[in-house]
Amino acid sequence: MNTELLGIVASFIITLLIAIPLGKYLAKTFAGEKVWTDFLKPIENAIFKLSGINPAKPMDWKQFLKAMMTINILWLVYGFFVLLYQDKLPLNPDGNPGMTADLAFNTIISFVVNCNLQHYSGESGATYLTQHFIFMFLHFTSCATGIAAAIAVFKAFRDKTTADVGNFWMYFVRSITRLLLPISAIIALILAFNGTPSSYAGKDKIITVQGDTVNVSRGPAAPMIAIKHLGTNGGGWFGANSAHPLENPNYLTNMVEIIAQFIIPVAMILAFGYFINRKKLGWIIFGVMMVGTLMFMVPTIIGEVSGNPMIAKMGISQPTGSMEGKEVRFGPMATGYWSTLTTVTSTGSVNGMHDSMVPLSGLWQLLAMMINGFFGGCGVGILNYLVYLIIAVFISGLMVGRTPEFLGHKVEAREVKIAALITLLSPFLIMAGTALSSYMFVHHGNADWAVKPSSWLNNPGYHGFSEMLYEYTSANANNGSGFEGLGDNNIFWNVSTGIVLLFGRFLPIIGPVAIAGLLGKKKYVPESAGTLRIDTVTFGIMTFAVILVLNALSYFPALALGPIAEHFSMK
């Protein structure tokens, strides 16, 4: 078999080999059962003691969300000012400037919400202090926030009838001490020994073989790149993200990084099944998500390996596929594999430029982020899927004429309303944003912003439209990848995507936690012959159909104007 194909098959198998036991481990850890990492308890206790937290205190869903929002708002405020004044703070060996207010606004939201759109370039737009104390810190904490919210939902469904969803601080700290920090350290060591810089040395000046003088950006990137993937964050140290040869030096690091960004999303799905003692449900959900992922992945890889038809027309041979925006050491298969996983999960790191991929690859990336429920980000992936489940339960209930039930609780108007609103939120934010930016582009091309609307787009025609659509889709999905040709560092994009980011993050967390909290308080109805069973393949297919129909109805017109039109314009 071809070594490129073997490389991605091996990456996938290793992911499963890690994620399956990890799922069991997470379920046990958060259920408070005995696990082998219990030796870390003294460290956790010290953290709680120093923070004045009683981790055993029960919380109802409202208290839980209050604690969660309080610390998230704290990071928003504190981080905003650090970014603004980073030039005056220490650890800035390259002398980089502070951020403008609108860029700081966008950047801090983007990192707090686990998105990492990055309208700046790491080499020139951030200091070592901000990279570590703000970006890397939030890489850990935004992921832990998502996991904590998911565990609260798990607990509400496991405990049948309860008001207690668990202690936010407990879940949050444990995600870091038992999961994120130890695995990150291992990944960071692998990276550091494969060529990713880890020291605090600043820029180096060299004279090349041909005699040019070149400055080389460096810095302690290895620890950040590890958690950037593990936590499905995606915000890189360098501008080119994981296409950069120091951020992702060889095929081994490429495998490590792609495996790292996929293990927690997979493990959390399985953990759900183990936690609520419905192992089969976990695997059915995994199956639905995997089918969805393959639906995007297979055509992406085939498209990239076949190459760009427009280049082929020039008479140039493409033995290694479409190469614009790609790196020779990864090849088109690993880049196609990565581009699918980074968009189905909410990572958004890239090892090749999405803007330059063939039009249909862009379609699959967009769809993956629009659906945003196949695996998804750390913790929030399963929450997004839960919303789809509620909708599917509701529709199935209508079809068979029964009161819809979900895991032993009657689903009534209030829960369905919440789920419907969350489902409608995504198309609203994406379409309204894209419509507004298109309007500015057409009618206010000369507006006096850092980048004039008329020069926003790096590509004309359909592809230019896709650049705008992609930016809002990525913001809403908290993904963070981009069609990076877009001139997005100006007040319009910084503010508008900043707002989309906030809504796209917190409402889809608050909604499912509220649904779980509301359902958890209701009387438990034991399953009977009349119950619609959700841990069956039939119901899995039903959910899959609901997801496809909902998203096709919402997004087809926009997709037709972008990547689909571009595809058919290539003759």
Add this chain to the structure above:
Amino acid sequence: MKSYIVQAIRLTVVLTILLCILYPAFIAFAGKFSNGNGNGETISLNGKVVGYANLAQKFDKPKYFWGRPSAVQYNAAGSAGSNKGPTNPDYLKEVNNRVDTLLKYHPYLKRNDIPADLVTASGSGLDPDISLNAALIQVKRVAQVRNLDEQKLNDLIAAQTEKPLWGLFGPGARVNVLKLNVALDQMK
């Protein structure tokens, strides 16, 4: 509510010490034992550092093997791809110009001898590698300029060709341009 604020502040401070000071300091310490001591691996020629093993640099003189086009002009203090869309007419014209330039310097080539990686910009603008084909088509030119035997250059390239990871995973048949050119300059 007030207690949450105090707890949030204290927890943020404690976690900052753990995650932003202790963790990276540990990695930085361990990294000292890696190639390049955590600063990035460099390549030397005649005792002088001439570049970073993993970072492309500009080669446009006829006596060297050339690397991939760079959207950032090989500026290692920045990095980016071109982000040109696959159907962008200006972009396609640019690729065509690169093909013409290559044909000018390699009159012995036909268009379909040219592999795409040599006329398309890399993702980072700093891709250190080219495909084996892209190196081989340059042999005749370099041999003529340096007055060398072509076979010798082919052998040199063969020695510099990288294999898939453990012979199993990922693309093989690629060459690090900087290492190749340094080896070329060191040839007797």
